[in-house]
Amino acid sequence: MQMQQHSSVLPTPIAANKFYPPRIKASQAIARHPLISARLQSDQADEKLIVVEAQAGQGKTTLVHQFLKHHHHPYIWYQISDDDRDPVYFLSALLQAFSPHLDDFTSSQLTDIINNSQVGPMDLQGLVTILLNDLETHLDGHWYLVLDDVHLINDARLSVEVLTHLIDASPQSLGFILATRHPLTVTARALRDNPHLIYLDTKDLALGVRDIEQLYHDILNIPISRTQATGIRAVTDGWIMGIVLAAHPLTAEKKKRRVTGMPHFPEAGTDTNILSYFEVEIFSQVPAHLHETFLKLAFLDEIDVSMFSRLGVAEDTRRQLMEMADTNFFIYRLDEVNQTFRFHHLFQDFLQIQARRMLEKSVIDTIHRQAAAHYLANDLIDKALKSLRNAEDYHGMELLLKQHGLTLLARNRTMTILAVLQTIPEGILQEHGWLSFFYGLLAIDTAPGHIMPFLQTARRQFHERGEMFGELMALTQMIYFHFAVTGYYRAGAELLETTRLLLEQSIDQLPPEITIIAARNLAAGYCFFTGDMSTARQYGELSLNLAISKKSKNFQASTRWILGYIGLLSGNRHDVVNQIEASYPLGYDPLVSASNRLILKLLQLTALLMYGAFAVVDKRIEASKARLGQNIVRQTVAAPFIYIFSTITMVSTGRASEAILQIEEGMQVSATAASPHMTSQFLQWRAFARAILGHKEPAIADIEQSANLRETAGSPYYLAQNHALHGATLAILRKFEQAEVLLRQAQHEADAISCPSIVMCALAYRAWIAHEHHNDEDMARLSADLLKLMQTHGYTYFYGWEPTIMGTLLSAAYHRKIEPEFALSCLQSRLLRTPIGADEPLPLLTINILGTFYVGQAGDTSLDITDFSGTQRELLGLLISSPGQSVSQDQIQLTFWPDSDPDKARKAADTLISRFRKTLATSLSAPVKHYLKVEKGYVRLKNVAIDGVLFLALGKKGLHHAGRHQWWQAENMFTEAFSCWHQMKWIEHFRYDQGRCLWGGDYRLDARYLLELGQPPAVPRPV
Structure with a gap:
């Protein structure tokens, strides 16, 4: 029999018992009506947030359940587990939690996104909003969402952010009850300075003397006196678990006996004493022939009866579990058909300690392997992976990820895989190629500076074993890493040819999704690493055509982005506009991940800036900076580029002093801004701005440091741009001879990669140098080349545009009848000036x-x-x-x-x-x-x-x-x-x-x- 799963159209199987409170018979639980009446009154029924924070064994779950029943509140129960440390699983399970309780409730858009899109950290808040919008229309009256054991996700940052936004953005008709063992890390507004917050702690839940008398008389059937109840209260501080452990009705004989003296109760919350009591008072009452079975079952988070044959447990185990659950004997029934159970966590801890003392490690490992086989047979791949990790079966994990790793990624279980891999020592990780690869693939957002050795190890092992598929995936990810994170384009260029050959050799056997990613990353590499635009376009189009055939909007977005940049850098405005127009709807499509929507916006912003649409750029940058408060956005390459774009706009419109301030702020915006690739760009623009302001020595220091960093980072495009701006900076500082050399070099490099915008910059400053040397012939020739090139490619502006210098050149060109109409148009539209006579241009x-x-x-x-x-x-x-x-x-x-x-x-x-x-x-x-x-x-x-x-x-x-x-x-x-x-x-x-x-x-x-x-x-x- 397979594990009972909640029916869903989502790809992640989720146990149905996650959505119900533990089944505890009312006759086996002490009624907390006095506490409910005192602290959880009926007139507080619509409170937004109730927090129950108390130690283990203090009756949190029982209290919450009784409160809801007492006031007849409609509620949705959600049992937090370790699985919820994965934010996408958390969202998927939350979506499923509402369905059984709300008639016709669905969230088709959220389901579609989780099923068909790559969900990243930047998507989470938007997905929570979708869920809440759909939920609001189905809530009739006030409902509570109960989240039990919230402490289990306390250190899972992304899941905490999901819960925080869920609370902050939820409709007033949805309240929350959070039960936790430890202080919450959730930072929702409803938890901060909220006068209406209901908060109960360990002391509030402690049993009083009358509660203890009721427990003994009504539940345990053991008569005690008021004096004895007072003594028990003094010893235990009313700690429910301590009292129950000392007096649990395990046998008929114990039920009949009368307490004649004061037993030794465990102190409140003391684990050592608790475990001793389990051993003496509890485990000894379990039939001896079931001891080993219980020790084995203790390593399962959920005890599924269908696993018993695989585990070789005793035949009467199920009956014993049912009886113990009936008497609230530290075992909970998780379904209505006695198919799934779980131990109370304290009892489970005790049993695991005993198991490690009494069973060989090989026996325990076998249990985990058998559980993994069961989970895998039931398509619970993530649970199988965890079980193999518990068995320290790294070879088994290697095989599982090789065969099923991409399936887990398709199910958006990236954080689950990463969490498991992060528990493995680095030395062991690097002994296994697929473990190293998936760690390197998935840790890029959380530990980007740490992952390259793992990708290199994976690539080496795949190559040695002749695993072309694995080597291709590792190389593809290394290319992406150098492009998106390190900015070491020179190192990335060394990987391209091998990656290209592997793709060509294996393309017929590859899944289309892998071909799309490999071709897209090759396109990016050839574009930025080597400037081979023809090859870049070839692989970009291959990737796009496959993405279209697979109807994958996400892949189309990322591929059109790189094709757009290929067009930008090669001066093909028609291609750029076509790619942006084709991808424009994708920038608003929820099936496209937030990270891909972000890079599409970055492409648009780059195009607007390269074509000099400053008014639009300013508006876009203003909106983008508003998003930079999000930590995740700040970790992307978009953050520093937004500041660079703002700097270029300021320099190009005569605001050099403002530009320097913008650069100095941008250099601190994120870790990605500190890479050689980004720092080189900040410094080259600061040098240019300082030169305009006449700050000679600082400008030279900046541009020389920028040049050194650019040599380290590489990239033909950025090298040519750096040489052009280096030459422009020196020209402005009137170091004409050095400037001419650099500008000629930039022009040659830009011609080699067919990048007209950099050629324009080089021509403009060479023309200006000729003007300053009164060399009219060279100035006229260079100006003609510049203006013709600008017209050919649809430019009225280029990077390195300086208003005063360009005013001089355009006015001179107009008077010499060098492309006069175009020169006049640029003067008037760009500089708000017009030529008159032989004088300086007239301001409009x-x-x-x-x-x-x-x-x-x-x-x-x-x-x-x-x-x-x-x-x-x-x-x-x-x-x-x-x-x-x-x-x-x-x-x-x-x-x-x-x-x-x-x-x-x-x-x-x-x-x-x-x-x-x-x-x-x-x-x-x-x-x-x-x-x-x-x-x-x-x-x-x-x-x-x-x-x-x-x-x-x-x-x-x-x-x-x-x-x-x-x-x-x-x-x-x-x-x-x-x-x-x-x-x-x-x-x-x-x-x-x-x-x-x-x-x-x-x-x-x-x-x-x-x-x-x-x-x-x-x-x-x-x-």
Whole structure:
């Protein structure tokens, strides 16, 4: 007969008895009605949280059960076990716990995720939220969730986080009762400074004198006097287990006897005395022929009768267990059909101690092996693994993980496997290839700096044994480790060719999932480790096609991510956008793990930054930093990159001082920020920023240290980028000769890996060096190469962009008719400047009317609303709302003086325009004629940037993308449009509402409408 399991669509078998309190006959348990009436009154029935923290044997479970029955509270019982140290098992079992009690309760989305997705630490909070949302609609009235033996997960951090969020986010209709032997590590708000928390401890549960009399008279059938009860109370402090151990009715003779003297009771909670009492008073009453059977059964967490034949136990064992359970004899019945039992934990401890004294170790190990065989036959692989560990059968564990390890991973039992492996000494782990491999695979989140030796050991053993499958998996994980954790790209590059050959040789025999992972990691390795974009793309497409055929959204997400980066680094904007658009819905799909959703966001952010969408980048970074409070997110490579991206944005927009502060904060954000790979990037950007500020010596020190770290870390792409920024830094510091050498080297390296963005940086600073040397021919040639390359690949920006230097180069290019239209577009859109004559570029006049009002130059505020008269504001409103910001003088006259004599109106108009011109001139650094032109009967604003006009243009672009279901591009347009608003509040700047004419309605609603369109209707909302 197989172990009774709770029916479920989830992949993890869970014993049904986990969801019921131990079956104790009412006649065998003392009623705690006085305590319930005093501390757990009926008017407290809807309390959010009740904590019962008391020592072993103090009757916690019995009290909780009686409280629920006494007040007729509906409840769900959940017995915490060691299995719950695995947070995914904990969630799976919690989901199943509710089903028998709530009609038609399901959580199809959560079930689907657990069955079909890779659940990682970052997913857990979202999954708890899904469970609670589904649960809330099924709770009728107030329910309690009872969690017994919570102390068993006290040091299981992720499971504690699951429980913490479960309590904090639960609906008011769900209360919690937590029973524990030790203080809780749960940090839920309901436990902190909660005046309504009901807390009972050991003293509260201790039996009083009357309770002891009742126990002896009604339960134990042993008459005692009040004096004797008082003495027992004084000796035991009312400790229930101590009293029961000394007076348990084991035989009919003992039931009839009368207590005539004071027995020696064990002191409260003293293990040594407890075990002595078990030996003398309890175990001696078990039939002698069952002693060895009990000693064997003590090593089982649950005693399943179907295992008896395999274990060779006595035939009457089941009957004996039933009788002992009936008399509450430290054995609990776990089901209704007398199929499953368990010992009281104290009795089990005693029996295990006795077994180790009386039985050979080989006998005990055999018990564990037999249990493992039983569990494996019943598809309880994780229990089989634990049993083999208890038997110290490492060879058996090796075989089990080789055959069933991937099945356990598919069932999301990663933490269970890791917890078992962590109990094995490291020396023994490294003697077994599959144990080493799975430890290295699973410990990457908890001990990333510790796992490479295990992966190397596993790879060596697999190679020596000719296990191609194992060697491929180990190499694949080592590649991922160097990419995602260490940043030692040079070391990772050495693994690629062997991994590629193994994959090609074994691809026909591999499970598709392994091929997907191996091909994806090879794609990442060839992209970042060696810069071989062609080979990287080949393996990325292989991985993606398999992921699509398997309909695995999770694998599609991770593979499209690397294909997107291949496109980014090789300058193929079309590929990048296509991959991001294809993966955009996956970024909101709960079947995609949180870690994969995170890297998709990182890809999007990288693309936005490389294309210079700073307004959108700022919004995304702001949202990302809000997530960095999560410890798990801080452990990922995303954390330092977010700070690097913010730094690049600041440097590129003329905020070098802010950039340095951002770098110094980012270098401390996480352990991953301290790797040579990340530190090199922080230092190269700090050197660049310091050079801009004129801090020569610190800049040189930073860039030289960065270069040394980059040589250690490797990667053709990052080496070329480092050389380019090294050269740019020295160029800014006017060390032109050294800079030229480095820039040429960077250009050559970038050409070799087909990376145009780095070539652009090298060309720009070489052109600037030529400009500073007054070498017009070289400057013109290099500028032409730069601008053509930018246009070819769809760039208006590149890493290393410095506003002053680029203003000089673009203005010179425009005047020399080198790609003049493109140069002008970059000047105006990127730098808010426009070329005039041979002078420095003219700053554009900026007019802001969305949520605030000011007029300035190149984004700097010069004039606010108080500097303009009412009529001048109306004129400005008329100009900005007219097509091309041009209006005829006749229209001005008709607007302001419709009933006046034409000559008088003309004079008034001339006076208004003149005064308006003077107001502008008071704060402009350039002549007002460059901004306000009056000619041929028209008044026109020129060389101007108006936030309202930009908002409209961006909104139209967003709608265009939305109409084509290009949701990412639409979202970016809407976000940038929204960034034009300084506050979402209309301020009446213009009496005649000329500003509103731009929109023909309430544009605040239009803006929000546009933003809502950025979320594709078929995509689930983020978890």
